[in-house]
Amino acid sequence: MTLSPAYRPDPKFMALGRDFADPVQPADFPMTHLRFRNDRAAATVGLEGLSDAEWIAAFGRFQPLPGNQPEPLAMRYHGHQFRSYNPDLGDGRGFLFAQLREQDGGPDRPGRLLDLATKGSGQTPWSRQGDGRLTLKGGVREILAPTLLEALGVPTSRAFSLIETGEELQRGDEPSPTRSAVLTRLSHSHMRFGTFQRQAYFERPDLITVLVDHAVETYYPRLADQPDRPAVLMQAVVEASARLLAGWMAAGFVHGVLNTDNMVVTGESFDYGPWRFLPRNDPNFTAAYFDHSGLYSFGRQPEAVFWNLQQLAACLTPVTDQAGLLAALNGFSDAYREALRAAVLRRLAVTSRGPQADIDLVSSAFKALAGGGDVLRWEPFFFDWFGGPASEARALAGPRAALYGQEAFVDFRRRLADFEPERPERLDHPVFAAPEPEELLVEEVEALWAPIAAEDDWSPVRAKLERLEAARQAYGFSVGEQENDAV
Template sequence: MSTLIPPAANSDLGWQIEHTYAQLPATLFAASRPVPVRDPHVSILNHRLAERLGLNLAGATPETLATLFAGNQLPSNFQPIAQAYAGHQFGGFTMLGDGRAILLCEHRTPAGDLVDIQLKGAGRTKFSRGGDGRAALGPMLREYVISEAMVALGIPTTQSLAVVTTGEPVYRQLVRKGAILVRVAASHIRVGTFQYVAATRDQASLQLLADYAIQRHYPEIANTPDKYREFLRAVIDRQASLIAKWQAVGFIHGVMNTDNMAISGETIDYGPCAFMNSYDPGTVFSSIDHAGRYAYGNQPQIAIWNLARFAETLLPLFATDSDQAIAIATEILRESPAVFERHWLAAMRRKLGLQTQEADDLELLQSLLDWMQQTGADYTNTWRDLSMGVMPTGENYSEPAFAELYAQWQERLSRETEPRAAIYAAMQSVNPAYIPRNHRVEEALTAAEESDDLLPLQRLLEVLQHPFDEVAASAPYREPPPESECNYQTFCGT
């Protein structure tokens, strides 16, 4: 366990501290203080997020912020804990927990939202299972960049408040610079959290956890009849909406284990994630996903599989009779594929500029996706090109098959009531010009890790803050990677 850490001398940054999760049964967490680091320095600080949180960081020195966000000195009213959870990792069930993350506190924002403030890479905990509890700079900066991009794209996500270097090495395949990420989340309750409690067969704790999650994330159903059934339906709906948004921008999470599915409906745990370039449903970037379990095209089905595991944990709350409880869960789960398709079709219709619904829309959409796959067209750029109001030009677009597709789409648009200018403007608001291109992300991370040069990272973040606003100076950030970099792989970083 870590040594005692003195409270911060100047901790009045505007914290509005609560510790509601720590009021749940003690089996759900363990007191765990961050392990002090040798020489903390703030690498990057999210001022926009700090302002939304109501934190006054301007009055604090860099040294104060570094020692705070490294966990070396904490305000006296923080009660740090590591959370327990389980998870199906690539299909295999394991009892887990925060092995390198520590929840410092919950903070009430000026808007009234309750959010978790967590340190990732803060040292060993009760749940570390032999790991060192640390994190490397590159993966922590990756999470910062991708989560900021997701915010700008309008996709629910955890966010990064800061990345702090530790002045200590971490040992992975290579010796890496150590770092700690300050993560902000609606909560860190996962499908795996419910799996952990269900595995203990403690029904009283399961009900307390469910009631807590409902009150925190779905208060509108807290007083409804059959609230646990409605809880499952609500989580399914949020996950369906989230995955549809991932699919719409070509985002691949890379490790959709049940412990990486947040009950709140936020994207969480950016490990081997990346954005697709050429359209291919079988696209996998993760170096450990050899069978393609978490490929782009599999993400909706994997989400439904994860939600079935969630439903299993809730069975004792549906009915006292097990057969009746299973029947209830089965009925709700049978609805989930249709829920996912509804959210996906809605997202894809918006990308096509369609506000009305026709039976043949799916066929038109699938024909376009098939054309993209057959020609190796860039997913992001194709959608953006279609949004510009003129027939795109270029090698792929010169094929007769595309001309036929384009004509079919234009004929479909003719039955929309909105003026074409409004349709194309709406398309440009959902089809980004800029995503975190994998080669650009790696370029920025390499400069930061190897040369302490954060300028490429800052430039990338500036572009990603406005993904739908195309400007000439940012044109290079639209370019797909060179052919030599098309076999890109990502790594978990743990």
């Protein structure tokens, strides 16, 4: 296998033992047609040199990587699904395949431990009568969402590989039979809130302590010397979750299924099912067709994240004093407000003028978005005003010029004029010469899928990914700007 010197296997999770995961065998697929490989992500973990045949052997047949896990592990967890507790969860169509160190995650996150984990890799003890498979369309959606989120500076897993597997699947929400695929994602952690919930459910404080120690030592080593590890872990998870939430809200992103098994202790977005990006400002906008009550609507995502954090804190009560956990939870509102302030300033590419001026600008930005009504789309607003006053001429010469002259935008423009652009040289990128930004509204996602379904034509998806990569380079965001403390 062609590995670079950057390849550093470090399979830590398997050392925790059988209380936390079950060894499983991947499905034996009738076909392994490579559809997508993320060589930029692969280069950070020393796997970019794999030939296509080696890639398929690793991520289509799941032959173990050298020095890594000898067998896949289906992780055990529970979770609240739409606020109803489910003790029958776990990796039902995926597994942890390998863990390895990141070569270059940025100046403040070198050498992070990363997971290679799957979706659609076959049945496990936790499949609950499911077939353990992933539709090809679902796999394409799993590529698109994190690609745009990464471009917008939101902490996220990355789609690493997508291989079509040649099976016909029956699904109620897609025309069936539909094509199948197996996805591999690269993520900082798959230690879910529900991982802790399972041990609390079985009243195993000893195993909760094992999880706390593993999370602190692996993902927050700066906290390892603190006397109350559960409390400081809770504080770190609150802060990381607040940053993730702020990133979603600034990006106009609706995850769709914010169950406790879909949030991890490192504060990364992952598992992209019925996600949507906002077409325009609408707090009641939902992503999942089955979210009839709007529990996980755009405007209720802060409530959902905080509720999930409360469930995690409840799991830690057997192993620490409640005072520290309550203090961490009580800090969520301030952490979120500060993270949202930073996220909106980052999206507008302006430097801070101090807390009150920043807050006033953020408030005026959201009021402007609301004032734009059905005419103003979410993403073009931030695209037009990227660079603050440095983009005023561009915004007032663009397709939304007449809208920005209306009363609803007076206060926003007045406040924005007082801010300095952050790295204004970014505006020289050709991306900002275009009249419209890259978006991923549901109509475009369906349009990208249509030629694949009809003619197996992947060129529109490939072209879209190239444009999203250009946007990522133009915006120049990084996880470092998210102040992510997990390493």
